[in-house]
Amino acid sequence: MAEYKEDIEKTGAGAQKIHKIRITLTSRNVKPLEKFCADLINRAKDRDLNVKGPVRLPTKVLKHTTRKSYSLW
Numbered sequence: 001m002a003e004y005k006e007d008i009e010k011t012g013a014g015a016q017k018i019h020k021i022r023i024t025l026t027s028r029n030v031k032p033l034e035k036f037c038a039d040l041i042n043r044a045k046d047r048d049l050n051v052k053g054p055v056r057l058p059t060k061v062l063k064h065t066t067r068k069s070y071s072l073w
Helices: 002-011 030-046
Strands: none
Touching: none
16 A cells, blocks of 8 residues: 555646556458457547557467377276
């Protein structure tokens, strides 16, 4: 609690709180997803908001086959 009070004193009582928002969008159709991301980024920049991204997530599935044998002991 002491750290929180010190932060308030440093920033002042009238300072705005910073909200960090993370949005995860998934789709099989890349083109509409890219269009939506671009539109979302443009709207955020129009309001002078800081934007980082988009960050692509991996789409490939790693498959590793193993032999499933039982123990004879």
